[in-house]
Amino acid sequence: MTTEAAPVELDKRNPRGHFVSDSLVLTKRNLLKYVRVPTLLVFSTVQPIMFVLLFVYVFGGAISIPGVSYTNFLMAGIFVQTSIFGSTQTGVSLAEDMGKGLIDRFRSLPMSRAAVLVGRTVSDAGRNLFVVTLMTIVGYIIGFRFQAGFINAIAALLLSVSFGFAFSWISAAIGLAIRDVESTQAASFVWVFPLTFASSAFVPVEGFPSWLKTFAEWNPITVAVDATRALILGGELNPDLWQSVAWVLVLLAIFVPLCVRLYKKV
Amino acid sequence: MPIIEVSGITKSFGEVRALRGVDLNIEEGTVYGLLGPNGAGKTTAVRVLATLLVPDTGTATVAGYDVVADAPALRSVIGLAGQSAAVDEILTGMENIEMVGRLYGLRPRDARQRGGAILERFDLTFAADRPVKTYSGGMRRRLDLAASLVGAPKVLFLDEPTTGLDPRSRIGLWEFIEDLVDEGTTLLLTTQYLEEADALADQIGVIDHGKVIAEGTSDELKSMVGGDVLDFQVADRHETEAAAAAVAGIGREEPRIDKANGHVALSVESPVGVITQAVRRLDAAGIKLRDLAIRRPTLDDVFLTLTGQTIGDEAEPEDVPAATGPGRGHS
Ligand SMILES: Nc1ncnc2c1ncn2[C@@H]1O[C@H](COP(=O)(O)OP(=O)(O)O)[C@@H](O)[C@H]1O
Numbered sequence: 001m002t003t004e005a006a007p008v009e010l011d012k013r014n015p016r017g018h019f020v021s022d023s024l025v026l027t028k029r030n031l032l033k034y035v036r037v038p039t040l041l042v043f044s045t046v047q048p049i050m051f052v053l054l055f056v057y058v059f060g061g062a063i064s065i066p067g068v069s070y071t072n073f074l075m076a077g078i079f080v081q082t083s084i085f086g087s088t089q090t091g092v093s094l095a096e097d098m099g100k101g102l103i104d105r106f107r108s109l110p111m112s113r114a115a116v117l118v119g120r121t122v123s124d125a126g127r128n129l130f131v132v133t134l135m136t137i138v139g140y141i142i143g144f145r146f147q148a149g150f151i152n153a154i155a156a157l158l159l160s161v162s163f164g165f166a167f168s169w170i171s172a173a174i175g176l177a178i179r180d181v182e183s184t185q186a187a188s189f190v191w192v193f194p195l196t197f198a199s200s201a202f203v204p205v206e207g208f209p210s211w212l213k214t215f216a217e218w219n220p221i222t223v224a225v226d227a228t229r230a231l232i233l234g235g236e237l238n239p240d241l242w243q244s245v246a247w248v249l250v251l252l253a254i255f256v257p258l259c260v261r262l263y264k265k266v
Numbered sequence: 267m268p269i270i271e272v273s274g275i276t277k278s279f280g281e282v283r284a285l286r287g288v289d290l291n292i293e294e295g296t297v298y299g300l301l302g303p304n305g306a307g308k309t310t311a312v313r314v315l316a317t318l319l320v321p322d323t324g325t326a327t328v329a330g331y332d333v334v335a336d337a338p339a340l341r342s343v344i345g346l347a348g349q350s351a352a353v354d355e356i357l358t359g360m361e362n363i364e365m366v367g368r369l370y371g372l373r374p375r376d377a378r379q380r381g382g383a384i385l386e387r388f389d390l391t392f393a394a395d396r397p398v399k400t401y402s403g404g405m406r407r408r409l410d411l412a413a414s415l416v417g418a419p420k421v422l423f424l425d426e427p428t429t430g431l432d433p434r435s436r437i438g439l440w441e442f443i444e445d446l447v448d449e450g451t452t453l454l455l456t457t458q459y460l461e462e463a464d465a466l467a468d469q470i471g472v473i474d475h476g477k478v479i480a481e482g483t484s485d486e487l488k489s490m491v492g493g494d495v496l497d498f499q500v501a502d503r504h505e506t507e508a509a510a511a512a513v514a515g516i517g518r519e520e521p522r523i524d525k526a527n528g529h530v531a532l533s534v535e536s537p538v539g540v541i542t543q544a545v546r547r548l549d550a551a552g553i554k555l556r557d558l559a560i561r562r563p564t565l566d567d568v569f570l571t572l573t574g575q576t577i578g579d580e581a582e583p584e585d586v587p588a589a590t591g592p593g594r595g596h597s
């Protein structure tokens with residue numbers, strides 16, 4: 001039964017040199033999941049669609065925003081919310097892989113240490129981009145329109161997905177620290193839910209009580225939503241745009257190294 | 267020169283001292299069986315050697331690489347199959363193997379080619395294109411083992427490779443493991459099963475409470491028990507204790523009762539006259555026998571002699587924290 005095990009040329013791998021190909025291998029692995037189990041994608045879209053319908057048809061009538069239709073106002077919030085809720089899956093998936101012993105296997109391989117994390121966050125961003133695009137189509141069916149042209153429309157989608165990408169790294173840190181699927185899931189909602197609702201995602205913050213308004217104005221999600229909204233609605237170049245890019249970079253600068261440290265020690 | 271050299275490794279998790287000074291020397295091309303009960307520190311030892319865990323103190327080298335300082339280089343020459351089958355349920359068997367091959371640094375074509383050969387060898391070709399979630403427990407284990415071999419490792423770590431398998435799959439897996447060794451791979455295997463260590467390992471280390479308490483070939487360990495073992499079972503299980511008391515004094519030690527199966531075992535210097543003596547005493551006590559034999563000592567006897575416990579006994583409560591690291595599959 002002995003097969004002639006052809007001697008394999010395993011180069012003495014320098015794991016840093018394989019960062020890109022290792023990340024691609026894992027991104028592919030993660031995305032294949034959605035190809036094989038398409039219902040996973042369906043469920044990722046059902047929730048945001050429900051939010052759109054809920055806000056447009058249930059609350060929308062009671063909310064009036066001067067100079068813009070509520071649907072056009074809302075969609076920026078939906079894009080960002082969708083990306084951020086989606087990003088909580090990053091930590092959950094990592095916890096799942098840890099539970100199955102896959103992370104142990106990866107850590108025993110001569111591969112880049114950052115690749116597991118990058119493969120995960122990148123594939124989650126890819127999924128978010130897909131869902132956000134689908135939300136655009138749903139929006140168009142119920143009357144949503146990008147008001148500032150194609151380039152701005154693309155920029156709006158990419159900005160919301162980039163924000164989700166940065167939040168994926170926060171979620172990864174939580175998953176790597178907690179290591180348990182259910183607890184990670186619960187821990188994500190504890191901060192993501194209030195942060196998203198205490199922002200300008202669904203209603204203008206002007207209507208909030210003053211303490212909440214102060215919080216909302218400092219909330220990075222408000223910054224991201226306002227920037228996305230400015231890209232959708234058009235008008236003058238908005239400082240929120242630069243601020244939101246700065247937020248993404250700052251979050252990445254903090255959480256990428258933190259996650260790599262946590263990953264080395266799990 | 268040994269291919270695995272471990273000296274004075276300790277590792278604690280908070281209060282729990284998982285390893286309390288482990289020394290090992292394993293020769294190239296041999297199978298080393300690390301045998302111990304649940305919680306003895308087997309997984310921790312493997313995790314240290316596979317570069318997953320940095321020890322608190324002590325040094326270890328594998329294939330000439332220090333497990334801490336040279337960890338990145340070491341990973342190119344080792345393979346690990348952990349305690350739970352580390353395979354992706356959604357991917358097919360082939361995709362799993364290819365993925366690991368790519369991460370070992372194989373080019374896509376080589377990963378595919380080698381993956382095919384390895385699946386063939388583990389009798390998984392028929393299921394190569396099926397998602398792993400359709401695999402049986404034994405198939406998953408084989409796939410996991412296959413994955414640990416894609417990189418043609420010099421040293422392979424198998425942490426309880428057959429735990430959770432039914433006896434038939436277990437024996438099947440043993441055959442694959444024996445084949446590996448024929449090819450010169452050095453294997454460190456952990457197990458709770460004495461038969462497994464006996465069947466597979468050239469050298470056995472008995473580990474208990476984070477220390478290797480005895481080491482040697484299966485025969486060497488058995489000779490530590492000394493002489494032969496008188497082993498019997500009484501017809502009425504309730505009389506086991508009385509029977510043990512009746513034969514006390516025949517051997518060198520107190521008779522041992524295996525509560526799991528009701529056997530009474532007794533080490534004896536020499537088998538001469540022992541059977542007659544035992545039968546006579548039991549007869550006098552009015553105890554009926556079910557069977558009685560003189561046999562060579564097993565590793566079970568060794569473990570009992572060394573620790574006063576059978577290997578299946580629960581670990582002491584202090585070593586069983588309420589919650590082990592979640593999601594790690596410590597069992
Ligand atoms: N990550 C961990 N955190 C806390 N305790 C641990 C951890 N890993 C192992 N232990 C403890 O260390 C001891 C040895 O465990 P382990 O090496 O898994 O034993 P074995 O594999 O022989 O069953 C046990 O008491 C276990 O609970």
Ligand SMILES: [Mg+2]
Pocket residue numbers: 305308309310349425426596597
């Ligand atoms: Mg273990």
